[in-house]
Amino acid sequence: MEVLDLARWQFGITTVYHFLMVPLTIGLSVLVAGMQTAWVRTGDQRYLKMTKFWGKLLLVNFAMGVVTGIVQEFQFGMNWSAYSRFVGDVFGAPLAMEGLVAFFVESTFLGLWIFGWDKLPKKVHLACAWAYSLATVASAYFILAANSWMQHPVGVEFVDGKPTMNSIWAVLTNNTALAAIPHTLAGAFSVAAAFLVGVAGWQLWRKRSGDDEHRAVWRSSLRLGGWTGVVAFAVLAITGDMQGKLMFEQQPMKMASAEALCHTEKPASFSxxxxxxxxxxxxxxxxxxxxxxxxxxxxxxxxxxxxxxxENLVTEYQAKYGTNYPDDPQLGSLAGKPIDYVPNLPVTYWGFRAMIGFGAMSAGIGLLALWLTRRGRIPGQRWFPWLVLGGIATPFIGNSAGWIFTEMGRQPFVVVPNPTGVDGVWMFTAQAVSKLSTGEVWTSLIALTTVYAVLGVVEVFLMRKYVRGGVDAVMPPKKPAPTSKNDNSKGGDSDDDALAFAY
Known part of the structure; x- marks a missing residue:
């Protein structure tokens, strides 16, 4: 395999793996903040237990997301240094904002939330929850603004052979980003919703008989997840339509590839x-x-x-961007060779359908769970826990398929030309890779894949441990009742006792 192929495989593996953590963190952080808000406003211990349980799982996933996310930035200098030199003036700005503003706020207030249960007043502690959850959304915004610039470069001028940013506002308000952000956030809530439905549904089925004090926690969690998933899918459909119209204008080859539309049609049918x-x-x-x-x-x-x-678009692309790669040794075996402007059609065609199909499946499972738990019912069917647990995977697959389609569909460009933008602000993926040997890239590819596999085992182990432990695994042990009226400092089951427990 060529260095380019290995570098793309490495970035694809690490990115898809990292993105398994990201949507769950974004969606679950906001939902946990909502659970804590309900507890602070009502004093209902059910919401406190929900906050504790789902917050514990959030922390495990957040930690894994941080570890795997750090590698992403290293790769820009490791395997894609030519790309970094070309777009660094533009691409670095939103990434710096994400690190210095969003991630700083996120990590600071998450730390205060973790260790502040027995130190901060309830409302201040709740404000920390909302601060870190909204910071995760802001982090996604800046990352998506950077990615959207690669899909549709704006706010730049061409100086000395490189794009130079002349408007950070144009980069942050790129219409491609404004469509991608709500779509991605809806996908994140879809993931978190399926996670709630799956875990809570399994726990509720386990506690279907007998008297269980935590049954209300699982029922409320399941129904919150079900309604969140339904609303998220509706937003996905609306924002996906917006993205499709932008794709028609900005990346017509990607739209044609999504449909395997090989010949021009008027009107065009949807496959x-x-x-x-x-x-x-x-x-x-x-x-x-x-x-x-x-x-x-x-x-x-x-x-x-x-x-x-x-076929028609290939002719247009050849007229605009050339028929052959430059005769540059940096391009390796592709130097001087014909440019293939057609993305991998099986990946784009089936990836597009996997994105829609698994997203709809996730919403359908959520709707079914809502129906089966209506009016206080508890599902007793043997297939129910397997269905909801399997449903956890559906939005993860849909999200991953969507991103694979988005990134593979813009090939052979790493920075896609803007049809109405500045001439020259585009870059072939083959030009973006670093000057490395295949042995060097193979080494990092194998090492990172191995480390990620180990991290995957650790996350599954921790998630399984705390899911099986239920509420009892995250709540503080009950203290014995006070032996006298003057012994209140050593017993009781008040809200202060609940606040005294830090994760």
Whole structure:
């Protein structure tokens, strides 16, 4: 394998792995802050127990997310140094904001929340919860602004062969970012919702008979997750439509690849599923089940818009950006070779459908769980715990498939040309890789994959441990009742006792 292929595999593996942690942290942090708000306002111990239990799982996931996220920034200097030199003036600004502002606030107030249960007044402690949860959202905003600039470069001028930022406001308010941010956040809440439904549903099924003091915790958690998942999927559908229309304008090749639309159509049909090999750019052997004119509507809100196919777009791209790579030794075996402007069609076509399909499946499981727990019911079916536990995986798969589609669909560019932007502000992925030997990249690839595998085992072990332990594993042990009226300092079960327990 070439250095370029190995570097892409490494970035793909580490990024997808890291992104398994990110959406759960974002969604769960806000939901936990909401649980604590309900406890502070009502004094209901059920909400305190929910805060403690789900907060413990949040902390485990947050720690793993931090560890795996650090590696991402190192890779820009390790495997993608040419890219970093080209876009550093622009790309570095939102990343610096994420580190200096969002992550600093996030880590500071999370620390205060962890160790402040017995030190801070209730409302101040609650404010810490909201501060770190909203900081996770801000962190996502800055990261997505950086990624969206790669998809649609704005706010720059071309100086001395490199893009130079002339408006940070344009970068942060990029219309691609403004569509991606609510879509990504909705995906994060979908992940957190499925996690609540899965774990709480399993616990509720276990406690379906007998008298269990924590049953209200699991029922409330399940229904919170169910409603959150339904709302999140609705937001995903709306924001996904917004992104589709921007894709039609900014990255027409990605839209054509998502549909395996090899020939221009007017109006264009939406392919539900394909039978045959979609890897060829002429699609002669592919048969699809289509919805007539729907792709035209998704692209431009009408049923008559022309949508260009892969073959036609290749000709346009060759006219704009050349037919061959530059004859530069930095490009290795690709130097002087023809440029393939067609992304991996099986990945883009099936990735797009996996994103939608698993997202809908997650919302459907949440709806079913809500129906089965209506009016105080407790599901007793043997298949119920397996369904909700399996449902935890669906939004994770949908989120990962969506990001793989987004990043693979822009190939062969690492910075996609802006059709209405400044000439020259684009970069081929082949030009972005560092001058390394295959042995060096193989070493880091194997080492990081091995470390990540170990971290995965640790996270699963810790999550399983605290999930199986339930509420009792995270709440402080009950103190014996006071032996006399003057012995209040050593007993009781007051809110102060609950606050005295730090994670």
């Amino acid at each position: 539900i599923i394909a039978i045959g090999d979609v890897s060829g750019s002429n699609c002669e052997d592919v048969k699809t089940f289509n919805v007539p004119a729907l792709l035209s509507f998704l692209a431009h809100n009408d049923f008559s818009t022309e949508v260009k196919g892969v």
